[in-house]
Amino acid sequence: MRFFALAWLFLFGLELAMRALLMHETGSKLYALHQMLPAIAADALVAMGFALIVRGARFFSLSVDVVLLAALWALMHWPNMESIVALGQPVDLADIAYVKDADFLQGSLQAFSFPLFYPLSLALALIALLCLNRHPVSSPKARAISIGAGLLVLAVGGYTSVDEFSDWRTTHPLFLTLGTAISEEYGLEPDSLEAVEPAPPVLRPLLKQERSQARDGEPLQERRHNVLLIALEGIPGAYVRSVREYFGLPQGSDQSIDAFQMPGLSNIAEQGQVTPNFVAHTRQTIRGLYSLLCGDYPKLTARSTTPKTMEYLQLPPANRPACLPTILADRGYQTLYLQSAPLAFMSKDRFMPAAGFVEVHGSEWFEQQDSLNGWGASDDNLFRKSLQRLQQANEAEQPWFATLLTVGTHHPYDVTDEEAARYPSRKLAAVAKLDAALQEFMEGLKASGLLNDTLVIITADESHDIPNQRHGANWGLNIALAPELQPGIKEGIFGQLDMAVSILDYLGVPDREGWLQGESFFQNEYVPQSRPMLFSRGQLFAYLGDGKTLGCVSAKRCRQYQAHNGKLFAESYEEGSTFESDSARPEWLLARSANQRLRNGISNPNQVVFLQQQQTTVGKHPTYISAGQYIDIPAGQKVSVQLDLSVPEGSAAASPTLEIRARGEQPVDLPVKLPIMQPGERLQVTLSFSSGEFLLNAFEANLRGRTKSASGATINVTDYRAAWREGGSGAGRGINDIEVQQFSLTDNKGEQHQSALFQDHYFIAKVLDADSIVYTDSEHLDSDGYLIQGWSHPEKWGTWSQGEESVVGFHLNDSPPIGLDEFVLDLDLQAFVTPEKNQSFQLSLNGLPLGEQTITWPARNRHLKLQVPANALREGLNTLAFHIDNPRSPKELGVSNDARPIAVGLRKLAIRYPSSIRCLLSRVGEFLSADSDPSEHCLL
Numbered sequence: 001m002r003f004f005a006l007a008w009l010f011l012f013g014l015e016l017a018m019r020a021l022l023m024h025e026t027g028s029k030l031y032a033l034h035q036m037l038p039a040i041a042a043d044a045l046v047a048m049g050f051a052l053i054v055r056g057a058r059f060f061s062l063s064v065d066v067v068l069l070a071a072l073w074a075l076m077h078w079p080n081m082e083s084i085v086a087l088g089q090p091v092d093l094a095d096i097a098y099v100k101d102a103d104f105l106q107g108s109l110q111a112f113s114f115p116l117f118y119p120l121s122l123a124l125a126l127i128a129l130l131c132l133n134r135h136p137v138s139s140p141k142a143r144a145i146s147i148g149a150g151l152l153v154l155a156v157g158g159y160t161s162v163d164e165f166s167d168w169r170t171t172h173p174l175f176l177t178l179g180t181a182i183s184e185e186y187g188l189e190p191d192s193l194e195a196v197e198p199a200p201p202v203l204r205p206l207l208k209q210e211r212s213q214a215r216d217g218e219p220l221q222e223r224r225h226n227v228l229l230i231a232l233e234g235i236p237g238a239y240v241r242s243v244r245e246y247f248g249l250p251q252g253s254d255q256s257i258d259a260f261q262m263p264g265l266s267n268i269a270e271q272g273q274v275t276p277n278f279v280a281h282t283r284q285t286i287r288g289l290y291s292l293l294c295g296d297y298p299k300l301t302a303r304s305t306t307p308k309t310m311e312y313l314q315l316p317p318a319n320r321p322a323c324l325p326t327i328l329a330d331r332g333y334q335t336l337y338l339q340s341a342p343l344a345f346m347s348k349d350r351f352m353p354a355a356g357f358v359e360v361h362g363s364e365w366f367e368q369q370d371s372l373n374g375w376g377a378s379d380d381n382l383f384r385k386s387l388q389r390l391q392q393a394n395e396a397e398q399p400w401f402a403t404l405l406t407v408g409t410h411h412p413y414d415v416t417d418e419e420a421a422r423y424p425s426r427k428l429a430a431v432a433k434l435d436a437a438l439q440e441f442m443e444g445l446k447a448s449g450l451l452n453d454t455l456v457i458i459t460a461d462e463s464h465d466i467p468n469q470r471h472g473a474n475w476g477l478n479i480a481l482a483p484e485l486q487p488g489i490k491e492g493i494f495g496q497l498d499m500a501v502s503i504l505d506y507l508g509v510p511d512r513e514g515w516l517q518g519e520s521f522f523q524n525e526y527v528p529q530s531r532p533m534l535f536s537r538g539q540l541f542a543y544l545g546d547g548k549t550l551g552c553v554s555a556k557r558c559r560q561y562q563a564h565n566g567k568l569f570a571e572s573y574e575e576g577s578t579f580e581s582d583s584a585r586p587e588w589l590l591a592r593s594a595n596q597r598l599r600n601g602i603s604n605p606n607q608v609v610f611l612q613q614q615q616t617t618v619g620k621h622p623t624y625i626s627a628g629q630y631i632d633i634p635a636g637q638k639v640s641v642q643l644d645l646s647v648p649e650g651s652a653a654a655s656p657t658l659e660i661r662a663r664g665e666q667p668v669d670l671p672v673k674l675p676i677m678q679p680g681e682r683l684q685v686t687l688s689f690s691s692g693e694f695l696l697n698a699f700e701a702n703l704r705g706r707t708k709s710a711s712g713a714t715i716n717v718t719d720y721r722a723a724w725r726e727g728g729s730g731a732g733r734g735i736n737d738i739e740v741q742q743f744s745l746t747d748n749k750g751e752q753h754q755s756a757l758f759q760d761h762y763f764i765a766k767v768l769d770a771d772s773i774v775y776t777d778s779e780h781l782d783s784d785g786y787l788i789q790g791w792s793h794p795e796k797w798g799t800w801s802q803g804e805e806s807v808v809g810f811h812l813n814d815s816p817p818i819g820l821d822e823f824v825l826d827l828d829l830q831a832f833v834t835p836e837k838n839q840s841f842q843l844s845l846n847g848l849p850l851g852e853q854t855i856t857w858p859a860r861n862r863h864l865k866l867q868v869p870a871n872a873l874r875e876g877l878n879t880l881a882f883h884i885d886n887p888r889s890p891k892e893l894g895v896s897n898d899a900r901p902i903a904v905g906l907r908k909l910a911i912r913y914p915s916s917i918r919c920l921l922s923r924v925g926e927f928l929s930a931d932s933d934p935s936e937h938c939l940l
Helices: 002-026 033-056 062-087 093-100 102-108 117-134 140-161 173-182 241-247 263-269 285-294 308-314 324-330 348-355 379-394 426-447 496-507 586-595 915-928
Strands: 226-232 334-339 359-361 400-405 454-460 478-481 533-537 539-545 548-554 557-563 573-575 607-618 623-626 631-633 637-646 655-663 668-673 682-690 696-706 713-726 736-746 756-758 761-763 773-775 787-789 805-812 822-831 839-845 848-855 861-869 876-884 904-912
Touching (some): 002 062, 033 117, 062 117, 062 173, 226 285, 285 400, 324 400, 324 496, 348 607, 426 454, 454 496, 548 586, 623 713, 637 655, 822 848
Parallel strands (some): 226 400, 334 359
Antiparallel strands (some): 539 548, 623 696, 637 682, 637 713, 682 736, 822 861
């Protein structure tokens, strides 16, 4: 027990250290002792539960157990720490798919907020787990009881310490992460939001308003001014000095994380109209941009559901409501959308043109990708290039409307280590860097004369949260500058959905369709009590005026908060008790009605078209063609994903990849390996599956491609969609009954190839012609179409096997020639051997044993030519399996730090005819082609 107590103290100490670091990093205030005790108790329970589980765990060897469990501990804590620093809340398992997203992963792994604590905590966790594992309980029954007790401690601790209104400061972040995944009450109940209900009469004017076409009592007169909308990534209004003064919040110094300011932005704000009570309705960039540009609430749900931008794209073009860029384009404005991140993520490459932007640029616009956070070009690079483009646009006769989106303040932030060291955190260092770049950009606009006739509005796509602020995650930013605007504070409650109608009001342009919601923050008269402003972050919130906010976790279960200063954002709030009502709250009904605005106009709500008639250039690194579209699919559906691709003549070969994912009761990740496409080839695929018993929350089918050509390759997408209907069979919480309904790869000769299923996942194999060679090194694309499972990543020389079984798959399109009795299987191999360890493995082709092979030191290379009976090969998919005897890692043997269990490396693979058959076929081919040159096969 002494070792158990010491190990528990180690783990408990790590939990407390994690909490202390997070409190310091986020600037969170220390609660009173009685408020801190539940959080400390939760830390103790997590440490106890984990210690009990480890004490009973004897799954593998001692070293493997310790390493795996320490990795599990890190996986439970580190992502939560980074998420709390970046977003102010623990990880939501609904967002777990971002881990597989190339752009997100590349950006998120660029830097860590606690680079010293992470390795130190892992080392201390290893020590604690080693103590537990060296003195485990002995009998199987006792081990089972220990593991069960640990799980029970975690379950009971989470249940008792988490309610719907908890945050990470009052309980353990792990409990919140698990609670959001299993609680039926948390969030906005995505299933119930699909029911169409009319908005309550008292709130209906917010959805369809009859706005006066007059400003300040005078008839509207159109101004032909330019409009520049700058969306700063994640920046809340709290960084503006005058905003903090308005709410009576502490100012502090620029180095104080609790009161950090953007001095440049604050100086800019003194010259314009500032709206302190400005709401960012929810998380996610695409949702914020939709509200800003289309004058509508986004989906007000806690979990990721089908965004309105995707629903907007499903409407026939003639039936799409006119968003702000379309309205201005129809009035003769040039419309430009400029960002430095990849456009394909979240379909901004499709939505922005559909919303009315004629010119749209993303990462492909920049020759210099100088960002340090992996999300594209730096903000100062974006501002410099945008200034040049706006100066060009200003030379034309017609005015322009431009929207800019920055990215440098996205986690893990676009700063060097030296820059980060000058501020309390990397986040604030990135904010300071953005502040300087924005100030320089505004000075450039002024020097070029663009500010003389331009309305500039500085806002944000979302808020990356403010410490100690209940609504900090929805604290928006709104600063407007124009020659006619008087500087000062604009009273009233406004949100992102007010942006579009406000810009039209300033320009004197009517919204003839009446689609845009909201109120103009350029009007002098405004009654703030006339509208409950809605926003969400885990709960649905409604601001009721006079500092009162209603927070609801279901239609009938709510809690009221009262700000001490009588305004929306305050230093402290008084929390009311939770109350339940017999009928749904009107605010909840409004959110439900708002969610339906676009869906009701979609002719086929059971289909989503991701792409049509689009051309994309891909490079050496995986490039997303379509990604980040999250679709809700009900339970019990038969779902089909259809894909039609082609690579035009003159392009390099391309390797496409399809990734099917779903987040529901059980996450699904189904990679579909597609064949390498040569110039002139067309690929058509239809996959189908059942959605099982539960809602597939945030289903996505991501398409990406790459090439080995320095100049890139072109992939044309003719059609790419998902459709579903009732009738899905199979039980379970994920995807069931997966099958390939259609597959064809048509080459430039009109020949088609087929697909096959290997074990539990799809492998659409590349066709292997006799005598053609498969290279598995990183310089060729070949391995993408042949290596099924059990292989490591391709290297310059080839690919290592990994594990006890490694399988190669290839597709034969033709039957063996008449009279052919055998093929030659030609393999170029490399083995991991040492003076103390030889390498033995068995080969089998389509289940037929081909014998055992042994490679001994020092002859690590082996060229095999095996005679294979012709009937062992078949038309369609063939599998060649390497069965490895006792694979060992170089690290285990003390050779290097490589921990992969490797054995055999594959360099090349070929299926060859015997020489006599090759000669005969060659002679026939020469005769048919009237080629008089002798065949090289017959000269052997």
